Amino acid sequence: MINISEVIETNQMIEHENLDVRTITLGVNLLDCAGGTVGETCAKIREKLLRLGGGLVSTGEEISREYGIPIVNKRISITPAALVGESCCRAPEDFVAIAKALDSTAAELGVNFLGGFSAIVSKGMSKADELLIRSIPEALAATERICSSVNVGSTKTGIDMDAVRLMGETVKATAAATADRDSLGCAKLVILCNAPDDNPFMAGAFHGVSEGDAVINVGVSGPGVVKYALQQIPNADFETLCETIKKTAFKITRVGQLVAQEASRRLGVPFGIVDLSLAPTPAIGDSVADILKEIGLEQPGAPGTTAALALLNDQVKKGGVMASSYVGGLSGAFIPVSEDQGMIDAVNAGALTIEKLEAMTCVCSVGLDMIAIPGDTPASSISGIIADEAAIGMVNQKTTAVRIIPVVGKAVGDTVEFGGLLGHAPIMPVNRFDSARFVSRRGRIPAPIHSFKN
Amino acid sequence: MNKVVITVVGKDTIGIIARVCSYLAESRINILDISQTIVQDYFNMMMIVDMASCGKPFDTVSRDLYAIGREMGLRIRCQREEIFDKMHRV
Numbered sequence: 001m002i003n004i005s006e007v008i009e010t011n012q013m014i015e016h017e018n019l020d021v022r023t024i025t026l027g028v029n030l031l032d033c034a035g036g037t038v039g040e041t042c043a044k045i046r047e048k049l050l051r052l053g054g055g056l057v058s059t060g061e062e063i064s065r066e067y068g069i070p071i072v073n074k075r076i077s078i079t080p081a082a083l084v085g086e087s088c089c090r091a092p093e094d095f096v097a098i099a100k101a102l103d104s105t106a107a108e109l110g111v112n113f114l115g116g117f118s119a120i121v122s123k124g125m126s127k128a129d130e131l132l133i134r135s136i137p138e139a140l141a142a143t144e145r146i147c148s149s150v151n152v153g154s155t156k157t158g159i160d161m162d163a164v165r166l167m168g169e170t171v172k173a174t175a176a177a178t179a180d181r182d183s184l185g186c187a188k189l190v191i192l193c194n195a196p197d198d199n200p201f202m203a204g205a206f207h208g209v210s211e212g213d214a215v216i217n218v219g220v221s222g223p224g225v226v227k228y229a230l231q232q233i234p235n236a237d238f239e240t241l242c243e244t245i246k247k248t249a250f251k252i253t254r255v256g257q258l259v260a261q262e263a264s265r266r267l268g269v270p271f272g273i274v275d276l277s278l279a280p281t282p283a284i285g286d287s288v289a290d291i292l293k294e295i296g297l298e299q300p301g302a303p304g305t306t307a308a309l310a311l312l313n314d315q316v317k318k319g320g321v322m323a324s325s326y327v328g329g330l331s332g333a334f335i336p337v338s339e340d341q342g343m344i345d346a347v348n349a350g351a352l353t354i355e356k357l358e359a360m361t362c363v364c365s366v367g368l369d370m371i372a373i374p375g376d377t378p379a380s381s382i383s384g385i386i387a388d389e390a391a392i393g394m395v396n397q398k399t400t401a402v403r404i405i406p407v408v409g410k411a412v413g414d415t416v417e418f419g420g421l422l423g424h425a426p427i428m429p430v431n432r433f434d435s436a437r438f439v440s441r442r443g444r445i446p447a448p449i450h451s452f453k454n
Numbered sequence: 455m456n457k458v459v460i461t462v463v464g465k466d467t468i469g470i471i472a473r474v475c476s477y478l479a480e481s482r483i484n485i486l487d488i489s490q491t492i493v494q495d496y497f498n499m500m501m502i503v504d505m506a507s508c509g510k511p512f513d514t515v516s517r518d519l520y521a522i523g524r525e526m527g528l529r530i531r532c533q534r535e536e537i538f539d540k541m542h543r544v
Contacts, residue, residue: 068533254540
């Protein structure tokens with residue numbers, strides 16, 4: 001039987017160390033909603049989402065009350081919208097209409113984000129893919145809850161540089177379209193390489209075509225719990241350090257597994273995966289940066305940061321894999337800047353640069369995340385940054401991503417406030433040398449030699 | 455069995471266990487285990503109970519006990535046992 005010290009430990013994690021389940025994400029296949037007209041498609045989408053997602057928020061709240069564990073977000077991911085709209089969309093405005101229909105349905109369901117306004121263009125863009133991408137600035141300006149993602153490369157296909165170039169321009173256009181809100185639209189737009197089909201975390205969540213009709217995926221969290229555990233062993237050797245992270249990750253993940261199975265049972269929707277990611281929030285103590293400091297770095301960005309992060313990421317996976325029957329999604333440590341107070345402090349202290357963050361993305365999930373940059377950064381430089389991250393993902397057979405915000409009217413030295421879970425961020429400098437000639441080349445970068453495994 | 459863990463945290467005072475136990479008895483909730491300890495000067499009590507014969511929904515019991523706690527200056531919470539079981543048992 002459970003003893004009192006175990007009960008106190010669990011409740012201490014929840015009440016004082018920010019343990020929570022970050023998201024229950026319901027993935028829904030919308031391929032059967034494709035209609036001959038935009039109106040018909042929107043009506044079918046609304047009907048299906050209301051039918052499958054009607055109980056999502058209330059079930060999440062019920063589970064939260066019964067187990068005493070906060071479930072921060074209840075969200076929906078859908079089939080990449082470029083596929084759903086292919087049969088009826090003839091212009092970017094048609095995709096904007098679909099985005100608006102998704103947004104109003106998400107509001108009706110009470111979910112805070114709906115992901116999957118997406119296109120998978122790893123090797124090339126179909127007409128519909130390109131129309132969707134061109135609709136993103138207006139779609140994100142006209143909606144509140146829609147998240148958009150575009151997958152521009154993979155280890156198997158190489159990198160579609162035409163899409164990379166277009167996405168640099170799209171990020172700039174999205175920033176301009178939402179300039180009145182500090183370019184907030186870019187916080188809901190992520191460009192990926194090797195995007196997983198079952199990621200429950202925004203902004204990159206979509207319901208891949210390899211999935212069934214509906215699925216429950218759960219994202220756990222818990223940087224605060226790992227930090228607290230490490231505080232108890234300040235000078236331990238690496239073996240003890242790793243064991244402690246592993247055991248803590250196991251405990252955190254088991255809670256996610258329990259919530260996922262309960263949500264699946266109560267909603268009558270199959271359980272997909274638990275995503276093991278350590279996801280920080282702007283709350284004090286809920287920080288991946290603080291874990292790096294606890295491991296022994298004065299600030300994230302100090303020499304040794306990449307090694308410490310590699311260690312952390314690996315132990316989180318090793319502990320988590322044992323705790324869940326199915327692991328998937330992104331599963332690693334997130335290192336967003338604006339959403340992690342410790343990262344913000346490190347940038348303000350001059351310890352952390354975009355180049356160091358890029359190195360860190362080689363060893364963790366996911367990529368350059370929630371980084372505010374000067375509004376006058378050229379589109380070609382943003383494309384260059386996207387290409388760099390995609391190359392890291394392609395060569396290392398891992399997911400990488402770029403969610404970068406060129407804040408209109410702001411320069412290095414300014415800060416930007418996005419609010420809520422998206423946090424606030426100092427504007428970080430971008431290398432000022434030009435990459436326009438590189439990104440203006442047409443075509444794609446071929447798949448790397450080690451992708452040929454057949 | 456429908457096992458639920460009830461935790462009581464706060465300043466020690468006379469009649470805490472009596473008050474909680476009488477509510478459980480009138481709600482037909484069977485107590486399987488009780489233990490208590492002091493953590494950082496706070497009284498911590500844990501009860502493992504079986505709600506299988508209880509006619510009230512979980513949410514009602516949880517709200518009633520929370521209200522009793524508030525009256526006595528304590529924090530009382532109910533959680534299904536599985537969360538502890540899953541976290542601490544392989």
